[in-house]
Amino acid sequence: MILSRREVLAGLGSLAALPDPGARAPLPPVVPTGPAPERLAEDEALWRAVARHYRVSTDFVNLENGYYGIMPDPVRHAYRRVTDHLNEVSSHLLRTTYKAQAERARRRVAAVAGVSEEEIAFTRGGTEALQNLISGYRGLRPGDSVLYADLDYHSAQYAMNWLRDRRGVRVERMVVPEPATRQAVLDAYERALNEHPRLRLLLLSHMNNRTGLVLPVREIVAMARDRGVDTIVDAAHSWGHLDFTVGDLGADFAFFSLHKWMGVPLGAGFLYIRRERLPDIDPVFADETYPTDDIRSRVHSGTMDVAPILTVETALDFHDALGAPVKQARLRFLRDRWVHQVRDVPNLEILTPEDRDMYGTITAFRVAGRTSEADNVAVAAYLMDRYRVFTVRRGGPSAGDCVRVTPALFTSADDVDLLATALRDVAQRMRR
Template sequence: MSLSRREMVAGLGALVTPFAVPRAVAPPPAPAGEPPAVPAGVAPERLARDEDFWRSVARQYRVSADFVNLENGYYGIMPEPVRRAYHRNTDHLNERNSHLLRTAYKAQAEQARQRLAAVLGVRAEEIALTRGGTEALQLLIAGYRRLRPGDAVMYADLDYHSGQYAMNWLRDRRGARVERLVIPEPATRQAVLDAYAAALREHPRVRLLLLSHMNNRTGLVTPVREIVAMARERGADVIVDAAHSWGHLDFTMGDLGADFAVFSLHKWMGVPLGAGFLYVREGRLADIDPAFCDETYPGGDIRSRVHAGTMDVAPVLTVGTALDFHEALGGAVKQARLRFLRDRWVHQVLDVPNVEILTPEEPAMYGTITAFRITGRTSEADNVAITTELMERYRIFTVRRGGPARGDCVRVTPALFTSRDEVDLLAAAVGDLARRTGA
């Protein structure tokens, strides 16, 4: 018989004694319809610890009470105002059919593009909507036209697998060599900078570098601006993968300094599945091929670099409502809360024997995504077993991730609806697992 989340939390105290385990975690009340007002004059770091305020945020989400969802990196669910708008937009699309697509939609899509550009701090003419961050990444990599036979491209072990595959494809497509660097463990800011500097120095023919702002394996946040600058000095362009960082960390495009970047909208901006966009700095568009020689838009229009056919436009129609919710909270407030949740559980297990935290303690190097490893448990099977036990024994949902050079790990991703008690439960469970199953 499976236990509910409430029963699981209430009973865990009998299993784990060194941790303060919450008495119960009840599902939030039925969602309301408006985002809560952020109190004026309260610093984001202070508001991040206000559980009453964040309970009011959690009421904006429909979340299953059957388990604690700490795997929110794959898909960031819509808050209620966005979910309702998406349903209205889906119904409207179905009712109006081709008439909507051939008339009002183009202006509405342009309005969404204008809103996105304003939040990112760029011109609308520098971004093009896609069906997600992966499509945007593949289009920029495949379309990059400055490579010559004998040139090299480079990515790191922690970069997104679909981006790695697309870079590998350039070996046959463009005749490029493919170089790979390993992010050091422990991944301090200086160690990461040194690793990229050494890799670029050792491979002077690198002309294109894939760089994750926040990677999807361990959650490490790289010092993008500095790495972009060192690559530029050596004649290399950088495509920044910001799929996991935008809407999660508080930044604009100017903070990254890159000429090319990709973004997802269904992770931390709460847009329905099926939306993202790519960015090309003004003056660099000629270095990206039009998608499949598409002629729908003129060559000087960035939208010629994307061709998706007839797509589900309801997510695009919902972008404005999602940005309203994001801006009601504010990027700085979201970032502070997400980092607080990470710190809350990580700091309870830092000194637990056999627990390895793969993201550093330097604040600029992480958000809420964090990976842990139990010493000696480095295989895929080991970490699948850990995630299975977390779910079956503690009703906590996480995911195993591969890619780090020292072995597989478990990724933990809280969300805005996650409570302090829920990450306390995770800390207790991880400590219990480490004592029972560590090397």
């Protein structure tokens, strides 16, 4: 059944009137199933209704949602209930029903990811997951090489650097071409693989957190495998943002965040190890809580905050209500809306290409010639002070620092239109 816009808005709008401590928690949004995702992405009335599921400050326009994703109201209410309940019953919950509830959440996550539950394990975030995979990888010998790129996540780079002393390997670094095209990226990775014949491990970002560039991961993973190189894929920013499953990546090892684009409370992520490759990752500190043939032996977080894990299913309900294709379409639409308004500004560099397979909503820009940290801190400060638009300076790209823009599901077309107006001002003021 296809709902009319009136029916959709009526269902969503009535929830906005709920008091914060209301007796019943708000429900996920209802999205029409008939229209194409790209058509729904442009329906501002629909997205205003979706935005009412978020408590967002009106003091500024938040276009820095890449750090983490705030919880929609159904998740926020569930998290509060779970936290209160946990505080009331304490360890009784942990020693009775928690494991069964966590296993149910793990099955839900695995189903969305398109893998078996025995192939994933919860972590306290993407960073813990990446550290466990990189530090536990057993396929390295002294004299081997590992490789990462300038755009890879800084904590993942640090973990790769750690292997130099711990495993006696050479740590190599490559540069992702800028401006990027699909073929240029594939050529760059092929050159890097060919230049390092003793390469055994490659770190690969599906969507990096600096510029938002989306790489052709499956092709690069296959290229590496043909040369005997294993790949660990960083999917922390792409999962819940782009429409894909783990199988689409083609990798044997990957790590994910739950508190970025899935809207789970802070402190949740998971790692993936293809079942046949589990012996190639060490158990953490020889931990014996789980047997070595159980992926959960590759994670030991101590006494962690379990409330985020107990809220995962509500977050997945919200994700499923919107649908991955619709989320992806809306997030790309917001990026396109501001980028296409400033493409003609001669001294403004947009650091993601127009190839729709190579971006989501995260996109960075740079004023030509303004490549220092100070330059880009100043740009972000001007946007906030003059226009009340919050962005963030990002370092790491070899061509120089930049400013990252990250809309969210609650972002309006008016919000990104304001950014486009502000960027014309910035580009003129900072012209060399």
